[in-house]
Amino acid sequence: MHSNPERTRKWQVAAVLMVLACAAAGAEHLGALRSVRPLLLDICSPGRLVVLALAPFDSSGTRSPERLETASQGSAAGAAGGGSQSPSAARELLLRQLLIENARLRRDLQRERQRTDPWQPEAETEELAVRPAILDLRVIPARVLTRQDSLPDVLRELAIDAGRAQGLNRSELVVQGAGRVIDAGREQRVQAGDRVLDGLTVVGRIERSARWISLVQPVTAEGFRARVQLLRIAEGERHPGATGLLEGTGTAVCRLTGLGPTDAVAAGDEVLAAGIEGLTGPPLYFGRVVRADFLAGGTWDVEVAPAVQLDDLESVQVLRWEWLKQGVAP
Amino acid sequence: MSLRGTGAGVLLVWLAEVLEQALPQWLPRGAAVLPVICAVVLWNRSASGLCLGGVLLLLDWIARPTSFPAAPLLLPLFAALLNTAGPDESGLQRRRFRIPAPLLLPLLAGVLLTAQSVSLDSWNVWRDPLTAARSALQHGRPALLVLLPVSGVLALLLQLSEELGLRRVAASG
Numbered sequence: 001m002h003s004n005p006e007r008t009r010k011w012q013v014a015a016v017l018m019v020l021a022c023a024a025a026g027a028e029h030l031g032a033l034r035s036v037r038p039l040l041l042d043i044c045s046p047g048r049l050v051v052l053a054l055a056p057f058d059s060s061g062t063r064s065p066e067r068l069e070t071a072s073q074g075s076a077a078g079a080a081g082g083g084s085q086s087p088s089a090a091r092e093l094l095l096r097q098l099l100i101e102n103a104r105l106r107r108d109l110q111r112e113r114q115r116t117d118p119w120q121p122e123a124e125t126e127e128l129a130v131r132p133a134i135l136d137l138r139v140i141p142a143r144v145l146t147r148q149d150s151l152p153d154v155l156r157e158l159a160i161d162a163g164r165a166q167g168l169n170r171s172e173l174v175v176q177g178a179g180r181v182i183d184a185g186r187e188q189r190v191q192a193g194d195r196v197l198d199g200l201t202v203v204g205r206i207e208r209s210a211r212w213i214s215l216v217q218p219v220t221a222e223g224f225r226a227r228v229q230l231l232r233i234a235e236g237e238r239h240p241g242a243t244g245l246l247e248g249t250g251t252a253v254c255r256l257t258g259l260g261p262t263d264a265v266a267a268g269d270e271v272l273a274a275g276i277e278g279l280t281g282p283p284l285y286f287g288r289v290v291r292a293d294f295l296a297g298g299t300w301d302v303e304v305a306p307a308v309q310l311d312d313l314e315s316v317q318v319l320r321w322e323w324l325k326q327g328v329a330p
Numbered sequence: 331m332s333l334r335g336t337g338a339g340v341l342l343v344w345l346a347e348v349l350e351q352a353l354p355q356w357l358p359r360g361a362a363v364l365p366v367i368c369a370v371v372l373w374n375r376s377a378s379g380l381c382l383g384g385v386l387l388l389l390d391w392i393a394r395p396t397s398f399p400a401a402p403l404l405l406p407l408f409a410a411l412l413n414t415a416g417p418d419e420s421g422l423q424r425r426r427f428r429i430p431a432p433l434l435l436p437l438l439a440g441v442l443l444t445a446q447s448v449s450l451d452s453w454n455v456w457r458d459p460l461t462a463a464r465s466a467l468q469h470g471r472p473a474l475l476v477l478l479p480v481s482g483v484l485a486l487l488l489q490l491s492e493e494l495g496l497r498r499v500a501a502s503g
Contacts, residue, residue, distance in 0.1 A: 014380065020402075
């Protein structure tokens with residue numbers, strides 16, 4: 001009988017390999033291969049990085065550095081999950097995370113410095129500007145300095161001292177009136193009439209602005225007026241309603257006037273801004289109708305509860321816009 | 331298998347591994363490594379070639395494990411079955427069903443890829459075989475689309491090198 005030694009050797013090798021595979025499966029199950037895996041993946045790392053550096057674009061169209069970052073992040077996730085990650089990639093990922101954290105802390109520090117020292121002339125305000133077309137729309141963040149009806153003496157002195165230090169007139173910085181003071185003024189191009197927001201909710205209007213600070217008139221203050229439109233939400237559908245005038249009463253609620261006898265109003269209707277100078281912009285929110293009585297004389301007596309009280313806020317945003325003399329070409 | 335051949339085999343597998351890891355969108359898992367390992371095994375049809383390919387595939391599984399080492403288990407078995415005759419052509423001629431040499435590599439690589447796709451899912455999936463088969467097909471299809479042309483080209487290169495006398499087949503004992 002003819003026996004082929006090479007064939008026998010192959011079967012022996014095959015048997016050994018199969019035993020090795022079974023042993024590897026057992027070791028993997030017991031977690032004994034976790035220390036070996038990063039070593040094996042690290043052997044491929046130089047080549048992998050070279051390939052990633054040479055390939056300008058991947059199938060998703062991202063550039064190489066972004067893909068390098070993605071690759072290292074993916075590898076690091078693998079290391080966290082099953083240990084299938086090289087230590088160098090994990091270190092690189094950690095370094096990137098530290099850099100990002102460092103940048104974030106630096107930004108927070110800068111922001112905090114601006115808050116504690118609002119009189120810094122070089123302090124930059126992080127305002128959000130919408131790319132101008134025919135309307136220059138800006139959202140200017142501001143901090144509420146007072147929540148009382150008058151300026152506290154301490155802040156008044158501070159304002160006056162700061163004004164002197166800056167060579168400003170005394171009268172320019174002293175703001176009087178019933179309202180709240182925020183730390184944004186004409187330096188940040190805040191002007192009287194600008195709306196003061198908390199997100200997309202209107203909490204007041206700039207009554208007067210000085211160079212560094214402004215006086216805010218809350219929506220509930222006497223003298224506050226704004227054109228509004230009612231919105232009824234029924235069964236998931238929105239039904240725009242009548243337009244009217246929201247007036248502050250000096251109490252916790254506002255009054256809605258200017259409604260016709262045929263207009264439909266009910267408690268629970270939402271109150272939104274009627275638009276910015278006739279233009280339909282983002283739906284700025286005022287509050288909700290809490291009482292609607294149709295009086296005998298054919299008029300409505302409607303009370304609106306503001307969604308947000310200015311006294312509850314520590315920071316606000318000032319929405320300001322101005323028409324451009326000529327549109328900016330895209 | 332000579333030392334130079336072993337080094338070349340290791341280098342080729344390393345390159346395939348690198349490409350798979352660097353470009354997973356273009357080269358799904360196993361699409362490049364499996365054909366190259368099969369080519370290493372089939373290069374001289376010897377026990378040393380099988381040993382080298384089997385060890386490299388096992389290392390690949392350790393680096394990127396699945397639920398169980400299906401491909402490292404099947405490679406030695408199938409390689410030994412398909413390739414037992416080795417260089418002894420008379421042995422091949424005596425077989426009733428002879429697989430043409432250019433088809434050996436795509437066939438072996440395809441079997442290994444299927445096994446690997448199956449092993450990507452955990453054991454629990456196999457309680458419902460139909461779902462498991464669908465899942466394996468879903469995993470394996472994109473890789474198979476790359477694997478078949480790659481293994482075809484490698485098979486042609488193997489054939490060409492044999493025709494040109496570049497490939498030295500170990501003499502059987």
